Amino acid sequence: MKKKTPVFVPLEKATFxxxxxxxxQLPASDRRSFLxxxxxxxxxxxxxxxxxxxxxxxxxxxxPPNIPSWTKQLGSGVVTTEYGLPSEYESGMIRRYVPWLxxxxxxxxxxxxxxxxxxxxTPNGVCFERHHAGITQIVxxxxxxxxxxxxxxxxxxxxxxxxxxxxxxxxxxLECAANGGMEWRGAQMERAQxxxxxxxxxxxxxxxxxxxxxxxxxxxxxxxxxxxxxxxxGLTRTIPIEKADECLVAWAQNGEMLRPEQGYPIRICIPGxxxxxxxxxxxxxxxxxxxxxxxxxxxxxxxxxxxxxARFFTWVMDAKSIITxxxxxxxxxxxxxxxxxxxxxxxxxGKIKAVDVSTDGGISWQTARLDAQQVFDKSMTRFTLPWRxxxxxxxxxxxxxxxTGFVQPTIAQLREARGTNSIYHNNSIQTWxxxxxxxxFNVQLA
Amino acid sequence: MYNLPKPSIVITALSLISSAAxxxxxxxxxxxxxxxxLIGLGTTPSAEEIAGWDTDIRPDGHGLPDGEGDFSLGxxxxxxxxxxxxxxxxxxxxxxxxxxxxxxxxxHIERSEKTIGSYWPYATTIFDYINRAMPFHQPHSLSNDExxxxxxxxxxxxxxVDDDYVANRDFVIAMNDEMPNRDGFIPDDRPDTNxxxxxxxxxxxxxxxxxxxxxxxxxxxEDGQETNVGNADLPLAGESAESSNASLVSLSDEDMxxxxxxxxxxxxxxxxxxxxxxxxxxxxAVWQPRIEKGLDMLHNNAINGVNAMPPKGxxxSLSDEDxxxxxDYMITKVxx
Numbered sequence: 001m002k003k004k005t006p007v008f009v010p011l012e013k014a015t016f017x018x019x020x021x022x023x024x025q026l027p028a029s030d031r032r033s034f035l036x037x038x039x040x041x042x043x044x045x046x047x048x049x050x051x052x053x054x055x056x057x058x059x060x061x062x063x064p065p066n067i068p069s070w071t072k073q074l075g076s077g078v079v080t081t082e083y084g085l086p087s088e089y090e091s092g093m094i095r096r097y098v099p100w101l102x103x104x105x106x107x108x109x110x111x112x113x114x115x116x117x118x119x120x121x122t123p124n125g126v127c128f129e130r131h132h133a134g135i136t137q138i139v140x141x142x143x144x145x146x147x148x149x150x151x152x153x154x155x156x157x158x159x160x161x162x163x164x165x166x167x168x169x170x171x172x173x174l175e176c177a178a179n180g181g182m183e184w185r186g187a188q189m190e191r192a193q194x195x196x197x198x199x200x201x202x203x204x205x206x207x208x209x210x211x212x213x214x215x216x217x218x219x220x221x222x223x224x225x226x227x228x229x230x231x232x233x234g235l236t237r238t239i240p241i242e243k244a245d246e247c248l249v250a251w252a253q254n255g256e257m258l259r260p261e262q263g264y265p266i267r268i269c270i271p272g273x274x275x276x277x278x279x280x281x282x283x284x285x286x287x288x289x290x291x292x293x294x295x296x297x298x299x300x301x302x303x304x305x306x307x308x309x310a311r312f313f314t315w316v317m318d319a320k321s322i323i324t325x326x327x328x329x330x331x332x333x334x335x336x337x338x339x340x341x342x343x344x345x346x347x348x349x350g351k352i353k354a355v356d357v358s359t360d361g362g363i364s365w366q367t368a369r370l371d372a373q374q375v376f377d378k379s380m381t382r383f384t385l386p387w388r389x390x391x392x393x394x395x396x397x398x399x400x401x402x403x404t405g406f407v408q409p410t411i412a413q414l415r416e417a418r419g420t421n422s423i424y425h426n427n428s429i430q431t432w433x434x435x436x437x438x439x440x441f442n443v444q445l446a
Numbered sequence: 447m448y449n450l451p452k453p454s455i456v457i458t459a460l461s462l463i464s465s466a467a468x469x470x471x472x473x474x475x476x477x478x479x480x481x482x483x484l485i486g487l488g489t490t491p492s493a494e495e496i497a498g499w500d501t502d503i504r505p506d507g508h509g510l511p512d513g514e515g516d517f518s519l520g521x522x523x524x525x526x527x528x529x530x531x532x533x534x535x536x537x538x539x540x541x542x543x544x545x546x547x548x549x550x551x552x553x554h555i556e557r558s559e560k561t562i563g564s565y566w567p568y569a570t571t572i573f574d575y576i577n578r579a580m581p582f583h584q585p586h587s588l589s590n591d592e593x594x595x596x597x598x599x600x601x602x603x604x605x606x607v608d609d610d611y612v613a614n615r616d617f618v619i620a621m622n623d624e625m626p627n628r629d630g631f632i633p634d635d636r637p638d639t640n641x642x643x644x645x646x647x648x649x650x651x652x653x654x655x656x657x658x659x660x661x662x663x664x665x666x667x668e669d670g671q672e673t674n675v676g677n678a679d680l681p682l683a684g685e686s687a688e689s690s691n692a693s694l695v696s697l698s699d700e701d702m703x704x705x706x707x708x709x710x711x712x713x714x715x716x717x718x719x720x721x722x723x724x725x726x727x728x729x730x731a732v733w734q735p736r737i738e739k740g741l742d743m744l745h746n747n748a749i750n751g752v753n754a755m756p757p758k759g760x761x762x763s764l765s766d767e768d769x770x771x772x773x774d775y776m777i778t779k780v781x782x
Contacts, residue, residue, distance in 0.1 A: 186658030
């Protein structure tokens with residue numbers, strides 16, 4: 001697809017049609033004066049549009065002491081867009097995918113533009129997607145959640161029932177276990193979106209899983225929970241019942257009903273656990289006395305070790321961090337001088353306690369500032385560090401420490417423990433190489 | 447730990463029902479007796495309703511239905527519905543999963559192959575997965591006999607059974623114990639790294655050595671190529687004007703764009719790479735005899751299936767009109 005370039009033509013056409021229509025309804029004399037004014041307006045718009053088309057080149061006409069063109073004309077009215085959209089100048093903040101990664105787009109993944117995130121909440125429109133059989137389109141009035149198995153009272157709930165139940169909101173990250181999976185054997189993706197973008201951090205609203213289980217009455221031998229999606233892959237995972245208190249059956253994300261690609265009308269949220277378990281389009285919860293050992297917890301989402309054995313039930317996402325400013329897609333522009341290094345840290349085992357940043361390739365580290373009011377359990381946490389770049393080449397790294405005291409490992413430490421066949425759970429420290437011209441590259445240090 | 451009952455729920459219940467009932471509920475949930483629900487929303491699903499959805503299979507065989515299938519049925523179904531993506535021998539086409547091969551004794555080797563035979567710990571999972579998700583384009587289209595036959599056939603492709611198998615419930619349960627990697631899994635034993643929080647003089651400058659760089663690989667998709675790489679190219683507005691000139695068919699820009707999207711999503715996986723004999727878009731010689739049979743024949747075959755190609759390429763959600771549009775698109779692409 002061609003990059004969207006702001007141009008005047010579409011605006012002119014729409015505006016012009018409207019102007020002509022309105023003019024047609026006026027008496028001849030008024031029409032002449034109306035059209036004269038309208039064409040003056042359109043000409044002003046054309047100038048602004050052309051300058052925008054030159055790629056945000058500065059137009060001196062809009063700079064002091066001149067009055068900018070937008071200050072001299074009316075803006076559009078309310079409900080110009082019923083569901084609002086970002087500025088056309090921010091059109092680069094989009095999900096992207098890697099065509100060579102998977103067989104088709106229905107069983108593929110797209111990536112969150114993590115370096116465009118300006119706070120801890122990932123906007124719904126850019127949350128990464130991972131589907132196993134495409135985006136399921138569910139008619140909510142025909143959707144049911146079945147709860148059965150080792151329960152006293154099997155339940156069948158409609159969406160009307162579900163949204164009436166006691167609810168809770170919580171902010172949690174959702175990270176795919178394979179985030180960074182393409183980097184196990186070496187630096188590969190020249191874009192943080194692809195190396196770290198299988199993550200989102202959102203406010204989830206729904207009914208606590210424990211409310212549903214209480215309602216059904218779990219029998220004493222009920223130790224495991226199977227969750228199943230209504231998608232064409234019928235995705236399933238087994239959850240240990242000890243985790244139930246933290247889980248939500250969510251119908252909303254960031255203040256609005258789930259998007260179809262995020263599991264509309266309901267999905268399960270399992271804070272701190274790998275994203276594959278957060279079953280979308282949830283239709284069934286079965287309580288059992290043993291794990292189901294389905295495809296997604298045996299063939300996939302198990303971690304092959306150097307001795308040929310594989311770890312299973314590696315649910316927790318360990319502490320991790322990433323510098324998002326600068327990054328390969330956010331180079332240092334404008335030469336030496338002040339920069340704020342920015343990034344995110346998160347842990348599936350609790351809150352982030354600290355983040356350290358190195359601006360010299362790991363020789364020394366400084367503790368970054370956290371947004372103190374925004375440090376939540378199992379949530380992305382934003383960190384910043386003021387930095388004066390002297391213009392010389394260097395290496396930037398960040399290192400997360402969570403409240404258990406766990407320190408994010410280097411890639412060398414991970415490989416020493418797990419080899420390179422693991423695919424999942426690469427939470428290594430990322431190194432960005434800074435070139436003299438401000439370009440940023442993805443490298444791995446020995 | 448998860449405990450019953452939850453105090454918060456009891457409070458909710460208080461506002462809804464009489465105090466006598468609350469006492470009743472409290473005693474009910476603490477003894478797990480079959481009593482009235484705490485909140486009372488929803489209905490009780492019938493045994494039939496549960497049975498319709500409760501199709502999951504566990505390693506102990508719980509959930510395996512009646513039925514059986516043999517090699518002959520397994521081979522027929524596999525060749526017809528599975529080999530198009532997974533390969534005639536389970537070797538996997540393009541980026542689709544490899545189902546056979548690999549060696550359990552070589553899992554420690556770099557890029558070792560993880561297949562049903564070399565990696566999957568349970569045969570019950572094969573039945574469960576086919577039943578819930580396969581074939582990719584036609585889930586829930588196979589009978590239990592066919593799924594049993596396929597489960598056996600996949601074990602056969604992995605040299606775990608001979609071609610005289612009769613697959614049924616007992617067979618699949620018994621095969622669990624024959625899976626080569628049955629004991630290949632260990633519980634999560636993280637944390638397994640022990641980084642420390644060194645703040646100064648952590649390494650010497652000469653110890654900073656770049657081991658790998660993404661830049662040399664050049665595999666990162668760039669903006670502007672995203673819809674063009676991998677599957678067939680999505681034509682930009684105006685590009686198709688010349689395409690439609692010399693062809694049997696003439697599509698508007700709008701139709702070309704629409705068709706390209708359908709093609710990329712549902713057809714390109716086979717027709718880009720010639721999977722299972724699918725004619726490729728850049729191979730006019732292969733297309734010529736097909737085109738000579740006429741547009742109606744091509745439309746008809748695409749809608750109803752031909753050779754290894756299932757009806758509508760397996761995407762039965764497409765309308766006949768959409769399928770015909772994509773055929774016209776493919777002819778346009780191949781003849782220009």
